[in-house]
Amino acid sequence: MSTEIELKLLLDKAGEARLRAVARRLAEAAPVETRLHAIYHDTADHALARRRIALRVRKEGRRWVQTVKAGRGFTAGLSTVEESSCPAPSGRLALDRIPDAPMRDAVLAAVGEDALAPVFETDMRRTAFRFRRPEGVVELALDVGEIRANGHAAALAEAELELLEGAPTAVYGVAQGLFSEGPIRFSRRTKAERGYALAAGGVAVADPPPPVTAGPLTLAPDQTTEAAARDVLSACLEQIAGNVAAAALSDAPEGPHQLRIGLRRLRTAAAVFRPALGGPRLDALAEAAQKLAAAAGAARDLDVLAEEQIAPLAAEDPGFPRLLAALAGARAEARTALRARLAAPETQAFLFDLGAFVVGRGWLRQSDYAQTGALAAPVAETAARAVEGRWRKAAKLGARIATLEGEARHDLRKALKKLRYSVEFFESLWPAKRLRPFLKALKALQDDFGALQDEATAGAILRAPGAPGADDPAASRAAGFALGFRRAEAERAWAHVQADWAALAERRKPWR
Structure with missing residues (x-):
């Protein structure tokens, strides 16, 4: 054999x-x-x-x-x-x-x-x-x-x-x-x-390739931190590589969306495992992921604005179809730019470097006995410590949630996203009856902040110099209407964000 x-x-x-x-x-x-x-x-x-x-x-x-x-x-x-x-x-x-x-x-x-x-x-x-x-x-x-x-x-x-x-x-x-x-x-x-x-009558080769979502991870409490890191990073690579193909070879909006999620998950994983795996190679991979996520994000933000925020309002004003047409041009340009980025040598190098980093244990540092201990530690200990750190960062901001403004709100939104990714990496280690209520409360709070982010993104696109439809009075009127609607939605979300934060804070923490 x-x-x-x-x-x-x-x-x-x-x-x-x-x-x-x-x-x-x-x-x-x-x-x-x-x-x-x-x-x-x-x-x-x-x-x-x-x-x-x-x-x-x-x-x-x-x-x-x-x-x-x-x-x-x-x-x-x-x-x-x-x-x-x-x-x-x-x-x-x-x-x-x-x-x-x-x-x-x-x-x-x-x-x-x-x-x-x-x-x-x-x-x-x-x-x-x-x-x-x-x-x-x-x-x-x-x-x-x-x-x-x-x-x-x-x-x-x-x-x-x-x-x-x-x-x-x-x-x-x-x-x-x-x-x-x-x-x-x-x-x-x-x-x-x-x-x-x-x-069986199915498809042998999917064309175009479908988007790839993050699959469930199964870790064992006595698994070493190194083995768990290998599994998490491998899962991130699978999602990223699959959606590089999906975003490049299909017009479906889900490809850039899942690509950005995969890249964000990779950066979160790099932070979670940095005490054991940290070094120049991991830092370089995280930096490359951040740059690629920015390219995917530009396309994704326009997709969300057009399909989820403007299209549902199309019947409200004759200017909306004109605004959608202008956004279609901007979306095509963003997708073309993203495809060029995905075809570029640095993207292929990033994928292969990440694969080599995982299979070659590229995190090892010679004669670093402290690292040896960190890598051999049970993942249950590493997970509890890492997620507790994520929670404390979010809780520090959440304690001031009634007075948070602008950038501080954005920081809390990002902290909650990283917390959720971290919990999802390790969810197989904890009892479902404790995990599900916590994740449900966390998702409700993230939905609140999602409405705030939608308003901010819409404003950044539609108020920018040379914004789509800016030279068309009807489209500009529709843009103003849409921004007002997003503002109202954000205010409604913020009205109950304090209660949703309190509900999350009161939930039993599954890692404790």
Whole structure:
């Protein structure tokens, strides 16, 4: 049995052509071309797929090989899969010849007495390049072809960067040299998972890519702080990378929104884990995240203003459609600027640097024994200490909530947002019956401050020199009406913010 560690990226035609050209220039030798025709088998009820096992026979040039893959996991974009292969003369299955005994037993137990049959097949033309770096040796497999199932076919172009020897950071080092232009699109699905989706009548390759929300994190109280930090940072990378693609390749407003959330979560994670992980590399990643969030924020703020604040008022005045038309132009310009930023080399470098930081334990400081202790500390202790610090910062401002003005209100809003992200990172450590009431009260207070932020953002856009619609009297009249409406909404929210703060302050703190 062998362990396969690789980074997968989806490609469009332009990206494929760029990659071929760059790879030919940087590889240590001429590429190797192979046709790969694979047939994936399973029982009628997909017993293997339900156990996350893939069984295939594949014709590699002139020979057939049987392979079983299982145990797939992700860390910072890298997938890790256990696989066991053996010859398969004439493409015939031979389960008793699976070399790895535990894997063979797992397959036989899953299949039982049921018959195996083809479910789908893949037909790929692979171009393999090899790269050597100080950290290790990496193979780039550029696969172009299609997946076929039940009379349907889905085209697929995918780059697989597999670690052949050395440290996993070598994968990111090679990737950074190959993908200076973007946007890159990480692939979290195997060919097997795509094939099963197609066989079930679903989509093998989503186009455009959907937005990615923050998924739940499952941490154990006795997990080390370092392991928890790895999991949190990996989750941040997944959300950021997914939404870089979504924001760049789709017009949906949710892409920039989730991208900004992912970047903010990363910066919060950097602050939470800074006592254990802090150093120049973490600081540089947090700074890069802040700059990218600003670009995403410019597009997101215009989307919110147009779709959530102005569009609902469209029937109130003839000037609103004209204001929306002016905002449409500003939104298009902001999205164009964001796409240019997402395609720029610094964005690709940021993603690969973050991945390398996580898998390579880039936070380690030699001979720093205090750091060793901090990294080994149970995450339950680190979480309680970090979230308590977040709460105290918010509470210091909240104690003066009746007299807060302008910038101080904004500071409290940001403190509450960081508090919520921090709590969400560690929520699996605490009883749900204590967590839910606290988060419900926190969300209610954040909604109050959201109304204040909506007013501030609307004013910043619509009162700025050269604001959208400023040269159109009807649009300007509508803008004034909208600003007045937002002001009234903000005042209504502020009227009960003190009660909502008191409710939050009285809630039992789940980390205590």
